[in-house]
Amino acid sequence: MNLNELASHPLFGIAVTVGAYALADYVRQRWWKWLHPLLAASVALILILQLSDISYEAYNVGGSTVSFFLGPATIALGTVIYKNWPRVRRHAAAILSGIAFGSVIGIGSTALFLWLFDASQEILLSMLPKNVTSPVSIEIVYALGGIPPLGAAFTVLAGLLGSVAGPALARLAGIRTDAAIGTAIGTTAHGIGTARLLLDSESQGAVSGFAMGAAAIMTPVFFIPVYGWLV
Amino acid sequence: MHSSNNSADFLPRLHYLLDLLLERNKNSYPAREARLLLLQSNNYRLCIIYAVAVGGEGTYFVSDCPSFNTGLISGSLFLGVAGLGHLCLNQVIHVCERRDLMRGLAILLAFHFLGLFIQTAASVPIPANVIGLILFTACLFLKIIKLEWVEASAQFLLRHMLLFFVPFVVGTMAFFPLIRHSLLAIVFGLVLSTLLSLAATGWLTQWLEKRRPSA
Numbered sequence: 001m002n003l004n005e006l007a008s009h010p011l012f013g014i015a016v017t018v019g020a021y022a023l024a025d026y027v028r029q030r031w032w033k034w035l036h037p038l039l040a041a042s043v044a045l046i047l048i049l050q051l052s053d054i055s056y057e058a059y060n061v062g063g064s065t066v067s068f069f070l071g072p073a074t075i076a077l078g079t080v081i082y083k084n085w086p087r088v089r090r091h092a093a094a095i096l097s098g099i100a101f102g103s104v105i106g107i108g109s110t111a112l113f114l115w116l117f118d119a120s121q122e123i124l125l126s127m128l129p130k131n132v133t134s135p136v137s138i139e140i141v142y143a144l145g146g147i148p149p150l151g152a153a154f155t156v157l158a159g160l161l162g163s164v165a166g167p168a169l170a171r172l173a174g175i176r177t178d179a180a181i182g183t184a185i186g187t188t189a190h191g192i193g194t195a196r197l198l199l200d201s202e203s204q205g206a207v208s209g210f211a212m213g214a215a216a217i218m219t220p221v222f223f224i225p226v227y228g229w230l231v
Numbered sequence: 232m233h234s235s236n237n238s239a240d241f242l243p244r245l246h247y248l249l250d251l252l253l254e255r256n257k258n259s260y261p262a263r264e265a266r267l268l269l270l271q272s273n274n275y276r277l278c279i280i281y282a283v284a285v286g287g288e289g290t291y292f293v294s295d296c297p298s299f300n301t302g303l304i305s306g307s308l309f310l311g312v313a314g315l316g317h318l319c320l321n322q323v324i325h326v327c328e329r330r331d332l333m334r335g336l337a338i339l340l341a342f343h344f345l346g347l348f349i350q351t352a353a354s355v356p357i358p359a360n361v362i363g364l365i366l367f368t369a370c371l372f373l374k375i376i377k378l379e380w381v382e383a384s385a386q387f388l389l390r391h392m393l394l395f396f397v398p399f400v401v402g403t404m405a406f407f408p409l410i411r412h413s414l415l416a417i418v419f420g421l422v423l424s425t426l427l428s429l430a431a432t433g434w435l436t437q438w439l440e441k442r443r444p445s446a
Binding site: 013017018020021037038039041042045046049050056059060063064066067068069070071072073074075076077078079080081082083085091093094095097098099101102103105106109110112113114116117118119120123124127130131133134135136139149150152153154156157158159160161162165166169170173175176177179180181183184185187188189191192194195196198199205213216217220 | 336339340342343346357358359360361363364365367368371372378381382384385386388389390391392393394395396397398399400401402403404405406409410413415416417419420421422423424425426427428429430431432433434435436437439440441
């Protein structure tokens with residue numbers, strides 16, 4: 001029996017993804033609240049796929065069905081913004097300045113560090129927009145002439161990093177208000193960070209969702225001079 | 232499920248009662264359950280599933296199109312289907328005023344599809360889900376969409392949003408060899424710049440926020 005054949009039935013990808021996530025979330029709620037369910041489930045699935053020699057393409061037949069729901073979930077962020085609007089509006093100027101400043105710092109420091117470490121041009125172009133939500137970053141990477149799938153991988157890794165380390169870093173850096181934490185994580189860790197914040201605090205999640213959306217609109221604008229410089 | 236003897240005014244009155252109950256306590260489990268049971272015996276479910284299926288299929292179809300031209304053709308094709316779906320959805324919204332989860336999901340999918348449609352038709356450089364989010368948020372503020380129509384399904388999706396990212400993170404494994412090849416540059420570029428911009432965003436926001444004390 002060919003394992004890959006069975007695995008390329010959509011049911012396989014859906015079942016193992018939901019199963020791994022449910023297990024990770026159960027462990028988080030029950031025993032170990034620092035466990036990041038996304039990180040844990042993904043690492044487990046990568047190990048399973050590697051060990052059983054099932055290709056990612058086969059897995060993703062079902063996997064893409066799971067990630068399809070990211071669309072309606074992103075739309076659903078509207079309810080969070082709506083419900084927490086008074087909080088966002090009171091600090092609108094601070095939040096919007098933070099988003100703009102953070103986006104520029106993110107792009108600039110990526111270019112600086114990659115230049116210092118002498119990375120190849122294709123890695124540089126694929127990584128520049130990594131802090132904005134993946135559908136936007138993929139478009140920007142494509143327009144810059146980088147490798148879009150690699151850009152998507154960097155974006156997901158950046159989001160994962162901000163989601164895993166972001167809350168702790170914010171605490172260490174003395175960032176304590178809900179608006180500042182939400183803005184910081186929404187600007188740099190987009191949807192993955194927002195989803196992490198929503199596990200604990202709806203008001204941080206609301207600001208984060210707002211920041212993610214605002215960054216998605218602002219970032220393509222910031223890249224206009226970069227296109228000019230490349231041409 | 233419930234009494235087969237539905238006199239004309241019995242159901243509306245019961246619904247009104249449940250309305251009052253739910254208004255007082257939105258999370259009242261028995262009230263929700265009762266409402267669900269009341270509605271389950273009708274045949275609206277098929278109609279809703281149909282609307283969701285139309286929305287979902289359309290999204291898949293258009294996003295799979297290889298080029299912009301075919302995308303445009305299928306986009307205009309879908310104008311017809313979307314019109315049909317819209318009619319159907321309107322019916323769903325009117326008929327099932329109080330169907331919690333499915334109605335919300337249908338609305339969210341409809342906005343996602345609307346975003347995709349606008350993006351394809353006008354080739355806007357903003358992703359479909361962000362366009363959908365902007366329109367949906369605007370509709371909430373303009374009171375075109377009521378929060379309670381979508382709240383239950385929105386909360387369900389948001390509570391488990393991390394799940395939907397799992398296939399993407401698993402997908403990064405295809406790039407492990409390349410990442411390993413220039414590990415140092417990637418670690419510095421990705422990790423340091425992400426943490427730096429995270430801290431910078433937070434500091435500036437907090438500083439501005441505290442400089443002008445909130446009302």
